[in-house]
Amino acid sequence: xxxxxxxxxxxxxxxxxxxxxxxxxxxxxxxxxxxxxxxxxxxxxxxxxxxxxxxxxxxxxxxxxxxxxxxxxxxxxxxxxxxxxxxxxxxxxxxxxxxxxxxxxxxxxxxxxxxxxxxxxxxxxxxxxxxxxxxxxxxxxxxxxxxxxxxxxxxxxxxxxxxxxxxxxxxxxxxxxxxxxxxxxxxxxxxxxxxxxxxxxxxxxxxxxxxxxxxxxxxxxxxxxxxxxxxxxxxxxxxxxxxxxxxxxxxxxxxxxxxxxxxxxxxxxxxxxxxxxxxxxxxxxxxxxxxxxxxxxxxxxxxxxxxxxxxxxxxxxxxxxxxxxxxxxxxxxxxxxxxxxxxxxxxx
Amino acid sequence: xxxxxxxxxxxxxxxxxxxxxxxxxxxxxxxxxxxxxxxxxxxxxxxxxxxxxxxxxxxxxxxxxxxxxxxxxxxxxxxxxxxxxxxxxxxxxxxxxxxxxxxxxxxxxxxxxxxxxxxxxxxxxxxxxxxxxxxxxxxxxxxxxxxxxxxxxxxxxxxxxxxxxxxxxxxxxxxxxxxxxxxxxxxxxxxxxxxxxxxxxxxxxxxxxxxxxxxxxxxxxxxxxxxxxxxxxxxxxxxxxxxxxxxxxxxxxxxxxxxxxxxxxxxxxxxxxxxxxxxxxxxxxxxxxxxxxxxxxxxxxxxxxxxxxxxxx
Numbered sequence: 001x002x003x004x005x006x007x008x009x010x011x012x013x014x015x016x017x018x019x020x021x022x023x024x025x026x027x028x029x030x031x032x033x034x035x036x037x038x039x040x041x042x043x044x045x046x047x048x049x050x051x052x053x054x055x056x057x058x059x060x061x062x063x064x065x066x067x068x069x070x071x072x073x074x075x076x077x078x079x080x081x082x083x084x085x086x087x088x089x090x091x092x093x094x095x096x097x098x099x100x101x102x103x104x105x106x107x108x109x110x111x112x113x114x115x116x117x118x119x120x121x122x123x124x125x126x127x128x129x130x131x132x133x134x135x136x137x138x139x140x141x142x143x144x145x146x147x148x149x150x151x152x153x154x155x156x157x158x159x160x161x162x163x164x165x166x167x168x169x170x171x172x173x174x175x176x177x178x179x180x181x182x183x184x185x186x187x188x189x190x191x192x193x194x195x196x197x198x199x200x201x202x203x204x205x206x207x208x209x210x211x212x213x214x215x216x217x218x219x220x221x222x223x224x225x226x227x228x229x230x231x232x233x234x235x236x237x238x239x240x241x242x243x244x245x246x247x248x249x250x251x252x253x254x255x256x257x258x259x260x261x262x263x264x265x266x267x268x269x270x271x272x273x274x275x276x277x278x279x280x281x282x283x284x285x286x287x288x289x290x291x292x293x294x295x296x297x298x299x300x301x302x303x304x305x306x307x308x309x310x311x312x313x314x315x316x317x318x319x320x321x322x323x324x325x326x327x328x329x330x331x332x333x334x335x336x337x338x339x340x341x342x343x344x345x346x347x348x
Numbered sequence: 349x350x351x352x353x354x355x356x357x358x359x360x361x362x363x364x365x366x367x368x369x370x371x372x373x374x375x376x377x378x379x380x381x382x383x384x385x386x387x388x389x390x391x392x393x394x395x396x397x398x399x400x401x402x403x404x405x406x407x408x409x410x411x412x413x414x415x416x417x418x419x420x421x422x423x424x425x426x427x428x429x430x431x432x433x434x435x436x437x438x439x440x441x442x443x444x445x446x447x448x449x450x451x452x453x454x455x456x457x458x459x460x461x462x463x464x465x466x467x468x469x470x471x472x473x474x475x476x477x478x479x480x481x482x483x484x485x486x487x488x489x490x491x492x493x494x495x496x497x498x499x500x501x502x503x504x505x506x507x508x509x510x511x512x513x514x515x516x517x518x519x520x521x522x523x524x525x526x527x528x529x530x531x532x533x534x535x536x537x538x539x540x541x542x543x544x545x546x547x548x549x550x551x552x553x554x555x556x557x558x559x560x561x562x563x564x565x566x567x568x569x570x571x572x573x574x575x576x577x578x579x580x581x582x583x584x585x586x587x588x589x590x591x592x593x594x595x596x597x598x599x600x601x602x603x604x605x606x607x608x609x610x611x612x613x614x615x616x617x618x619x620x621x622x623x624x625x626x627x628x629x630x631x632x633x634x635x636x637x638x639x640x641x642x643x644x645x646x647x648x649x650x651x652x653x654x655x656x657x658x659x660x661x
Binding site: 049050051070071072073074075076077078080082084085086087088089097098101102146149150152153 | 557558560561562563564565566567568571575576579580
């Protein structure tokens with residue numbers, strides 16, 4: 001199912017949870033809403049689910065107005081961070097709930113319900129837990145049951161609110177791979193909310209980065225990581241080196257000296273240079289038009305090492321990644337130039 | 349129960365109980381240096397001397413005996429002082445039967461009213477944010493801090509002959525004061541915090557996610573309430589009902605003010621006890637009192653069972 005969200009705004013008192021959000025969700029894709037807490041991602045999910053209503057704007061499911069329908073009428077499967085399983089019902093009854101509450105005419109027979117639930121239990125690989133109660137299950141098992149319950153109604157859309165947020169690291173990794181596989185099997189349009197960039201990058205077809213009630217960027221994980229459109233996205237996703245620079249005649253100056261990189265068409269004025277720690281090249285020879293600084297610390301194991309460099313007169317310390325083969329010592333002077341970087345003019 | 353868990357880690361060598369017995373004495377070497385400073389025997393900070401323990405327990409037991417067991421025993425012996433026949437004769441007296449009926453009726457009305465009001469109010473407090481919420485919470489506790497006599501007087505002031513609505517009620521032949529409606533109202537007033545107080549913390553803790561899940565699965569509001577909300581709060585609700593019922597049947601002050609003390613008509617059991625006692629019908633008074641005492645014991649047992657259930661949930 002295709003979802004169109006147009007100019008959706010939602011305020012809680014003076015706080016703008018969503019500020020004219022526009023988004024198209026493609027049929028069958030797995031989309032991640034990624035952002036820090038308070039960015040509006042959960043509010044957006046709740047609006048799509050029908051648990052909250054926007055102050056303005058439109059939500060269309062395949063061109064149909066979804067806002068005219070209640071949560072129950074939208075046929076949306078919902079999975080919560082804290083599972084929200086019915087604590088007084090067995091696993092079996094939890095999954096069967098969506099079928100049992102249907103109006104009599106649309107309700108499947110007891111045998112059909114039984115078969116459907118068994119099939120779903122098989123799908124989430126927890127068939128032997130049918131008679132247990134939620135509090136007898138581990139977090140990972142609970143979340144899989146919650147997913148089976150959401151799938152029982154044959155949802156047109158699956159919404160997951162921080163589905164792995166309450167699980168420990170190992171289970172989380174397992175479960176997100178499992179979700180990825182399940183989605184590629186079923187192809188039901190799915191949206192999940194997360195504040196964990198690694199999770200969004202690993203699981204989603206496309207990532208929506210949100211901040212302060214606005215969408216900052218929509219794109220494939222690779223794209224969002226490699227070509228961040230705004231300073232926020234660059235800073236929020238992956239590690240960033242940020243340098244306050246000045247652009248003059250298409251050259252970039254740091255602390256009053258050119259550093260030998262092109263301004264990429266940025267207008268003259270104050271700007272911020274963003275680069276990834278592994279995109280800093282260590283120059284072999286001293287060069288006056290480069291960044292230079294003293295090595296303050298070297299740490300890390302594995303193929304790359306992390307080096308702390310205190311730049312020039314301002315004592316700005318940046319962390320760069322250098323190959324293990326590169327020999328350097330604390331106190332040594334390094335000459336650096338970003339191989340890949342982005343310039344964002346400062347807003348003031 | 350607790351002691352089993354505490355002693356379990358001490359099972360270092362189950363074959364030699366003597367060792368485990370000497371275990372509580374920690375590191376003798378260190379002890380000897382302390383013993384030089386401390387006079388005579390060692391003092392374990394976690395354990396009081398036997399005579400202290402004995403006195404504390406004895407005081408508690410004596411107090412319970414004096415203030416709970418003795419009066420209860422007294423009620424029962426007085427009730428049966430003139431034999432079993434007299435006891436049952438007193439209980440089957442028409443006026444007493446009327447008092448029992450009235451008490452059950454008033455308690456039933458107030459339980460139903462408080463369940464409905466309690467669930468609605470607890471729902472509102474626990475699951476919504478609205479202005480005036482704190483005031484509502486404070487007001488719900490009011491009956492606990494107001495003297496029941498004043499609660500009764502309020503209703504007299506409202507519905508009595510000289511009250512605000514007295515004239516209108518008289519003109520329309522509606523009898524509230526000195527009749528069942530006022531008794532029920534006064535009972536509801538003094539008991540209404542019980543159910544709400546049990547439900548609010550539980551419902552706050554449970555949140556609204558299960559209800560939201562149910563709604564998104566296609567359940568209607570009513571279905572969600574009966575299949576999800578109610579089962580989640582049923583033990584707490586029953587607990588509140590029990591406390592409410594016990595108080596409703598035992599209420600004296602508020603009911604006394606609005607009852608009018610008409611024998612066989614507006615006397616509840618506690619009022620009947622007073623009336624009989626004042627009329628020197630001591631055995632009959634204690635017979636009715638013994639019913640109230642038995643009710644209290646049953647309530648206590650049910651309360652313990654419910655608390656165990658609540659603990660398990």
